[in-house]
Amino acid sequence: MGGPGRRAGPDPVRNFERWKKKYTKRKNKLRLQQKQRKRPEWEVEREGIARLEQRYPEINPNEIERFSDFPLSKKTLKGLQEAQYRMVTEIQRQTIGLSLQGKDVLGAAKTGSGKTLAFIIPALERLYRQQWTSMDGLGVLIISPTRELAYQTFEVLRKVGKNHEFSAGLIIGGKDLQQEANKIHHINILICTPGRLLQHMDETSYFHASDLQMLILDEADRILDMGFADTMNAIIENLPKKRQTLLFSATQTKSVKDLARLSLKDPEYVWVHEKAKFSTPATLDQNYIVCGLEQKINMLYSFLRSHLNKKSIVFYASCKEVQYLFRVFCRLRPGIPILALHGKQQQMKRMEVYNDFIRKKSAVLFATDVAARGLDFPAVNWVIQFDCPEDANTYIHRVGRTARYKEGGEALLVLLPSEEKGMVHQLSQRKVPVNEIKINPEKLVDVQKKMQAFLAQDQELKERAQRCFVSYLRSVYLMKNKEVFDVFKLPLAEYKKANGVPIFKNDIWDDLDNCRPVSVTSVLGRIMECQYGTRFHKE
Numbered sequence: 432m433g434g435p436g437r438r439a440g441p442d443p444v445r446n447f448e449r450w451k452k453k454y455t456k457r458k459n460k461l462r463l464q465q466k467q468r469k470r471p472e473w474e475v476e477r478e479g480i481a482r483l484e485q486r487y488p489e490i491n492p493n494e495i496e497r498f499s500d501f502p503l504s505k506k507t508l509k510g511l512q513e514a515q516y517r518m519v520t521e522i523q524r525q526t527i528g529l530s531l532q533g534k535d536v537l538g539a540a541k542t543g544s545g546k547t548l549a550f551i552i553p554a555l556e557r558l559y560r561q562q563w564t565s566m567d568g569l570g571v572l573i574i575s576p577t578r579e580l581a582y583q584t585f586e587v588l589r590k591v592g593k594n595h596e597f598s599a600g601l602i603i604g605g606k607d608l609q610q611e612a613n614k615i616h617h618i619n620i621l622i623c624t625p626g627r628l629l630q631h632m633d634e635t636s637y638f639h640a641s642d643l644q645m646l647i648l649d650e651a652d653r654i655l656d657m658g659f660a661d662t663m664n665a666i667i668e669n670l671p672k673k674r675q676t677l678l679f680s681a682t683q684t685k686s687v688k689d690l691a692r693l694s695l696k697d698p699e700y701v702w703v704h705e706k707a708k709f710s711t712p713a714t715l716d717q718n719y720i721v722c723g724l725e726q727k728i729n730m731l732y733s734f735l736r737s738h739l740n741k742k743s744i745v746f747y748a749s750c751k752e753v754q755y756l757f758r759v760f761c762r763l764r765p766g767i768p769i770l771a772l773h774g775k776q777q778q779m780k781r782m783e784v785y786n787d788f789i790r791k792k793s794a795v796l797f798a799t800d801v802a803a804r805g806l807d808f809p810a811v812n813w814v815i816q817f818d819c820p821e822d823a824n825t826y827i828h829r830v831g832r833t834a835r836y837k838e839g840g841e842a843l844l845v846l847l848p849s850e851e852k853g854m855v856h857q858l859s860q861r862k863v864p865v866n867e868i869k870i871n872p873e874k875l876v877d878v879q880k881k882m883q884a885f886l887a888q889d890q891e892l893k894e895r896a897q898r899c900f901v902s903y904l905r906s907v908y909l910m911k912n913k914e915v916f917d918v919f920k921l922p923l924a925e926y927k928k929a930n931g932v933p934i935f936k937n938d939i940w941d942d943l944d945n946c947r948p949v950s951v952t953s954v955l956g957r958i959m960e961c962q963y964g965t966r967f968h969k970e
């Protein structure tokens with residue numbers, strides 16, 4: 432009942448139209464759901480997959496900002512969202528599309544720029560697209576150079592892939608081979624180190640990779656270098672040629688010889704920071720100091736004393752140095768927790784240290800290059816290279832343990848006077864900006880007397896000091912770049928003194944000098960003779 436002067440009420444016709452539209456939409460949705468319910472799940476999934484695949488050719492990296500801009504499965508997108516990953520990084524933006532399209536990809540981007548997700552996401556999608564099940568066996572193989580890196584990648588995969596049904600496994604050695612063998616044939620995505628993988632290929636009769644869809648090499652240049660050459664050649668022989676291959680690293684290999692072994696098919700090269708001014712993160716502040724051998728330990732001790740609330744990693748050239756200096760520093764009590772990580776530790780211990788360092792807010796980790804690549808320890812403030820790295824690539828990976836994903840960080844390289852010229856030149860050629868800073872001698876705390884007192888009281892520590900001494904010399908001797916590393920230029924007497932190793936009556940340096948050119952064994956033989964021989968015992 433309406434009359435003049437009254438406000439018009441809601442229009443019943445429009446209301447009805449609206450209701451009818453909503454009703455029809457709901458009815459159609461229900462009908463579709465009912466229809467789908469009658470069809471097997473895999474068939475419905477198949478249709479969803481076909482819709483995603485239709486979008487692949489249109490992927491345009493320039494239009495991608497978020498992960499949801501890629502045609503990814505709901506399961507992957509949900510995993511990413513739950514792990515708080517929304518916006519893509521540059522390497523992810525540029526490579527995920529190519530990998531989804533099935534191309535072989537060589538991806539290079541600075542340390543800490545998100546390469547892990549750049550290969551994990553396409554791996555998940557590849558198996559999802561093929562509706563892979565645990566019955567289908569091994570579909571994706573991810574090879575990492577170290578156990579810790581493999582474990583870390585496994586954790587990222589578990590987090591992001593948790594809504595998928597495939598199984599993932601970690602095969603890194605240090606565990607019972609039979610136990611691993613019992614599980615290996617159920618694994619769809621296998622993350623492994625090269626040595627252990629080959630062992631299973633050789634010894635586990637029911638392990639086969641004949642249906643492998645995708646091979647991923649993380650830290651590809653390291654995996655393909657001389658150290659792993661024989662193992663990798665044997666592994667590749669066991670893999671089907673028809674597969675997709677993804678290679679990632681901050682220092683990518685361009686060597687045709689390396690790549691030929693992998694039989695890549697028209698690979699796409701994505702060098703994200705190729706034109707960047709520097710090859711290290713912009714948020715990383717890098718310095719070097721020139722320090723005599725005799726002052727190195729004093730320098731490190733003084734550094735740690737003045738950075739008690741920081742988290743640092745100190746890199747050494749050999750396991751024996753880490754072992755010895757870890758003990759010495761624990762005794763010197765700099766006032767900050769000290770941890771040690773190296774390849775000679777038991778697997779349990781390695782994992783314990785790795786997890787401990789992740790949790791700690793302030794601590795210092797003494798490590799060899801097992802920790803140089805890929806590890807994503809949160810909030811590391813400082814990377815100190817106590818021993819000069821083998822080359823600029825090793826330098827780049829070591830300093831990359833800090834200043835990760837938009838965070839800041841600082842790096843300090845300790846160089847001997849004999850190493851300065853060659854190393855600084857190499858770094859500048861590789862676009863690494865390092866500034867020299869001078870040590871303030873007044874700020875150096877002298878711990879040499881204390882160290883010598885420890886050694887005098889502790890025979891085991893003394894032996895460790897000697898082993899450290901020999902292994903340091905050996906590592907320098909074996910370095911290829913003789914412009915930087917010349918064992919004959921090292922002031923050995925000062926080194927021995929710095930490490931608290933008793934000084935011998937005869938300076939072994941003269942002996943070494945006389946027997947050039949020499950093989951490693953003869954150098955070491957001389958060193959050992961001088962250290963453990965009669966002259967030493969008579970002291």
Ligand SMILES: Nc1ncnc2c1ncn2[C@@H]1O[C@H](COP(=O)(O)OP(=O)(O)OP(=O)(O)O)[C@@H](O)[C@H]1O
Nearest residue numbers: 518519520542543544545546547681805807831836
């Ligand atoms: N899209 C993203 N959004 C937010 N954080 C991200 C994203 N991608 C990666 N990260 C974070 O950035 C950090 C570095 O990533 P990642 O370890 O993959 O780097 P990387 O390029 O493989 O480094 P490296 O060369 O040292 O191996 C990690 O903590 C990761 O969680």
